Amino acid sequence: MARDPLIGLVGKPSSGKSTMLNSLTDATAKTGAFPFTTIDPNKATGYLQIACACARFGKSGLCRPNYGSCKNGKRFVPVMLLDVAGLVPGAHEGRGLGNKFLDDLRHADALIHVVDVSGSTDAEGKATSGYDALQDVEWLRGEILRWIEGNLKEKWGSIKRRHTATKSTAVDTLQNQFSGYGSTAAVVQRCLDRIKLTEPLEQWSDGTIELVVSAFVDEKFPTVLALNKIDHPDADRCIYRITKKYPDRDKIVLTSAISEVFLRRLAKQRYVNYEEGGQEFVTKVEDHENRFHLKEITDERLQIRIDTLRDMLFYRWGSTGVIYALQAAARQLHLVPVFSVRNIHNFTNSSTDDAVFKDCTLVKCGTQVGSVVRKIMGDVPVAFVEGVGGVRVSKTDTVDEGKNDILCFKIGH
Ligand SMILES: Nc1nc2c(ncn2[C@@H]2O[C@H](COP(=O)(O)OP(=O)(O)O)[C@@H](O)[C@H]2O)c(=O)[nH]1
Ligand SMILES: [Mg+2]
Known part of the structure; x- marks a missing residue:
């Protein structure tokens, strides 16, 4: 793949x-x-x-x-x-x-x-x-x-x-x-x-x-x-x-x-606060401190639908x-994320942008680091690879969940 x-x-x-x-x-x-x-x-x-x-x-x-x-x-x-x-x-x-x-x-x-x-x-x-x-x-x-x-x-x-x-x-x-x-x-x-x-x-x-x-x-x-x-x-x-x-x-x-779909739409319209796939949602009634600045639900049918959703789905099954x-x-x-960064010490990609871990690629766990390099860098020649702490990582080493999953590619022959 x-x-x-x-x-x-x-x-x-x-x-x-x-x-x-x-x-x-x-x-x-x-x-x-x-x-x-x-x-x-x-x-x-x-x-x-x-x-x-x-x-x-x-x-x-x-x-x-x-x-x-x-x-x-x-x-x-x-x-x-x-x-x-x-x-x-x-x-x-x-x-x-x-x-x-x-x-x-x-x-x-x-x-x-x-x-x-x-x-x-x-x-x-x-x-x-x-x-x-x-x-x-x-x-x-x-x-x-x-x-x-x-x-x-x-x-x-x-x-x-x-x-x-x-x-x-x-x-x-x-x-x-x-x-x-x-x-x-x-x-x-x-x-x-x-x-x-x-x-x-x-x-x-x-x-x-x-x-x-x-x-x-x-x-x-x-x-x-x-x-x-x-x-x-x-x-x-x-x-x-x-x-x-x-x-x-x-x-x-x-x-x-x-x-x-319904909850995401309500969230966009600010009737509920809901994080995609989350295990709960909040309407204005539950938001006592008005943290989410939600709109009040005035439509009775909508209120019934929301109550049913809570009872039939969230209480019973936990989420959508x-x-x-x-x-x-x-x-x-067996996909695992690999984060490739330019600077292995602060995890940024550039000296002018402090954003970290900008790039993440999904690869099969057990993939060799060399294959990960080819997948991400294509034909760009990579001389060697570093992991966290600037430690050299062999191209024949493999990646796994939390292992060799943060990599820095040093370009060159
Ligand atoms: N009750 C209920 N109906 C659903 C659900 N998901 C889809 N539907 C309904 O099933 C019908 C077919 O859905 P659609 O996504 O078009 O099916 P497709 O032909 O497999 O693409 C539509 O009327 C949907 O509203 C669900 O989770 N619960
Ligand atoms: Mg369809």
């Missing part, structure tokens, strides 16, 4: 993908635009919340990121989001926007599957009641599997012949087939290691191919389930069924995208959850 990570939002029509995208993108006040080259209506910048290095050094007052923002040591790092619309059962055979969907998908590094747990929409997104959303979790993965399997099996005869003729390794042969999905040889290697295959590729059965594709999908498209519409009165049943079947808490998040969906997806990718 040499480029910036891209997180795809998938799910059936009306599950809440667009709402989720809006809820994650529209961050308040001081946010810099992210320099994405393509302009695509389905792409947007989301903000991943991480602990900023400025807090570690008591410099939060001086933290002014080039991109995103930082509030009291809580940093909002831009990440690219993609709304992958149009997936319905049968997409791999071209139903719905089938092929368009699958073409978009190949650019994603991780997926957030937005699942409508209200039970009020069927597999095609049409209005119904009592629908069991557990089915959506299963068919969606099935569509991705069938799509990749189909492409592979269709050509398997010639793939096998070429494999034998060129005496290739299984990794090379598969990577040839999977590169179109944004795969790398390392991804293919990990997926083969995972299933511990012993039979040579020439002898793979259909079942083996399916096993390989399944492992590949797990590696290439790690997926987080965002159980959305938890504000809906009927949501409990689906939440229960899905979390029972998929107990891995790292991969499941409960969300109410619409509530996040959307921020956690993004964090969970980043965790699946």
Whole structure:
């Protein structure tokens, strides 16, 4: 993943993908635009919340990121989001926007599957009641599997012949087939290691191919389930069924995208004080000292909606959850922030600007410092790298959460 990570939002029509995208993108006040080259209506910048290095050094007052923002040591790092619309059962055979969907998908590094747990929409997104959303979790993965399997099996005869003729390794042969999905040889290697295959590729059965594709999908498209519409009165049943079947808490998040959008709008209009993704919000009634200078809510319907939100969502679930969906997806990718600075002693980038930690890049944990250099500096020659305290850091050393995560690149040969 040499480029910036891209997180795809998938799910059936009306599950809440667009709402989720809006809820994650529209961050308040001081946010810099992210320099994405393509302009695509389905792409947007989301903000991943991480602990900023400025807090570690008591410099939060001086933290002014080039991109995103930082509030009291809580940093909002831009990440690219993609709304992958149009997936319905049968997409791999071209139903719905089938092929368009699958073409978009190949650019994603991780997926957030937005699942409508209200039970009020069927597999095609049409209005119904009592629908069991557990089915959506299963068919969606099935569509991705069938799509990749189909492409592979269709050509398997010639793939096998070429494999034998060129005496290739299984990794090379598969990577040839999977590169179109944004795969790398390392991804293919990990997926083969995972299933511990012993039979040579020439002898793979259909079942083996399916096993390989399944492992590949797990590696290439790690997926987080965002159980959305938890504000809906009927949501409990689906939440229960899905979390029972998929107990891995790292991969499941409960969300109410619409509530996040609603609260951010109210915050902009100064009816509430609310920090994106926060665990509480304040209206004028609760703001006894008038710290936030809020407007009074005079519309009774609005007041009822706000009270319901508090009772049905915040008291029960703690927050709207959307921020956690993004964090969970980043965790699946093992992303860690690296802060690159020009001056390793005061963490600024220039002698005329006292702002610290202006640049932050997300990389996979375990990445070698040398690769981080190339990712950030491109072709600019870097003679050596320093870490905190001006200590030399080897280019073969790796980065991790809080380890080699503040770096200074010394330009030269
Ligand atoms: N109750 C509730 N409705 C939601 C939520 N998120 C989205 N919706 C509604 O679900 C419908 C479909 O949402 P949309 O974002 O357009 O779905 P998409 O087709 O997946 O992009 C809209 O009417 C939204 O207002 C939520 O968290 N709770
Ligand atoms: Mg949409």
